Amino acid sequence: MAVDISGNTIEVENLEHSFGDVKAVDGISFTVRKGEIFSFLGPNGAGKSTVINILTTLLRLQKGTAKVAGHDVEKEPEKVRESIGIVFQELTLDRDMTVRETLEYHGRLYSMPKEERRRRTEELLRLVQLEGKGDTRTKYLSGGMKRRLEIARGLMTRPKVLFMDEPTIGLDPQTRIRIWEYVREINREGTTIFLTTHYMDEADQLSDRISIIDHGKIIITGKSWELKNKLGQDLIYLESSDNRAAAEMLRELGSVKEITEKPKGLVLMLSGDGTHLLPKLMEMLTGRGIAITTVNLKKPSMDDVFVHYTGRELRDEGAEKLSSAIIRAGKR
């Protein structure tokens, strides 16, 4: 068994991949450390799935090098296959097989011994809370259950890395939260996780590190808070009895970088932490006889980070905002 002494589970250098004359992946390099949750965040068509398909040996490597779990994907694809688990973007279940048969088939594909298959199946059904569904055909499962079964399948062989391509696409917010919990649980047990997503809250909530990818290139990599801090500004929105006077007054504060006038109020871009500034600011304005009617402090979100770096909004924004709102509510 090859153990990578560098502590990296995935090492990719100068990866390039074209479909015809369309360059899907354009010179990507990154590493995923052992035991971390690493995300590729990018819009549809950014090249995320292509990278996953190369790393999981479904696509032949065209240019560059890629090592997964210490094995070169080009030279030792079988070794790579033995060490990974995959949750595909689209559902890949046989509708007419039962939950247990699905796991059994997978275990057999990987030559797991019979006893081990039995034990692991029961273990995983408990983990993804499908205990009562073992003998149900997959076509009778809900979308969320199907996804959970696929995650269980991906874990069947105790892989060193679990690849998840858009694991929560099309699922309702409750199910997404549930699946994130499983992912964290799996990760705690030691599995390295590589996931792609175009949901910014998903990348934000789950990952140890995120790479923002667009047009086949990695734009920036870092921890979620690092990415946000690089953007470096809190935003305050306020409406008052005299916006113009307020703006003039606030311009003198050193920590306010920029003021934009909106039809009914002002947006202040701060150079630092807004939580301490806000009470002072309100006190100051009230002291000068300006009544504040509305105020709102906003931390930069992954949305802001993403838009800052890629310059365009992601799709599926409605669903995304809704679910992140529910998450925030759930955390309080």
Add this chain to the structure above:
Amino acid sequence: MNTGFLTIYWRDMLRFVRFRTLLFTSLVQPALWLAFFGVAMSNNFDRLTATLPTIPGVPTVGYLTFIGAGVIAMTTLFTSLFGGTVLLFDKNWGLMRETLSSPLPRIHIIIGIGLSGMTKSFIQATVIMLFGLLIGVRFFDGYTLSQTLVSVFGILVFVGVFSLGFLFLSGAIAISMESPEGMQAVITLLTMPFFFTSNALYPVESFPPLLRVLSTVNPLTHLVSGIRYFAIGNNFSAIGIQYVYTPNDILVSFLALLTFAAIMFLIARWRFGKVTVT
């Protein structure tokens, strides 16, 4: 030895048994052929050939017995040609990705599907033989029990090799096609020449030369000859024609089927090597 193909086999048989309708129709259809086409044609042919003088010392068999072998062969052909369809569905519904991304060597997919298709053909052939005997097909006439068992074994070996060949072909087509409709069309087109240039339903002795050549290279002809040799005998007459099969003829037929299966296997292996699922 890597027994990964057994996994593919297990899943395909699971589906076969699970779909009761599929199971049921696959058994009833050949029986209906024998019951309707066989019986109807048999009456006609027997009336036409009633005036022909029988060859002394050579047993004469009725048309129903003659075509019994043809129905077994024809059913095996159809079942096997459609046997690879599951691969096309797997490919289109993404299920193939799971299998292809596993450590299982691709060749095992072909072998697994081949073996499960072969099993289905064994079941069908057995059912047709039993049903045939019921409605008057005179197979194994005058055989002792051990002779019958040897003959059944011989028939199944021929059916097995033949079905493997066509399953490999079917798998190769399935993995190269995009749509089930396209596959259906290609297979329907393929069955015609195989079916009608063979000796399954009628003698090939009076074919024009070109058709004669085609019938000689047609695997279906070799399968039918093998079945008739084992089920009816090495010297009999039917529809006014005397059939004599020497053990050599049968060996040649068997080798022809083996060669066919081997070529189809290579084609399937080549097509599977090229598959990328994205």
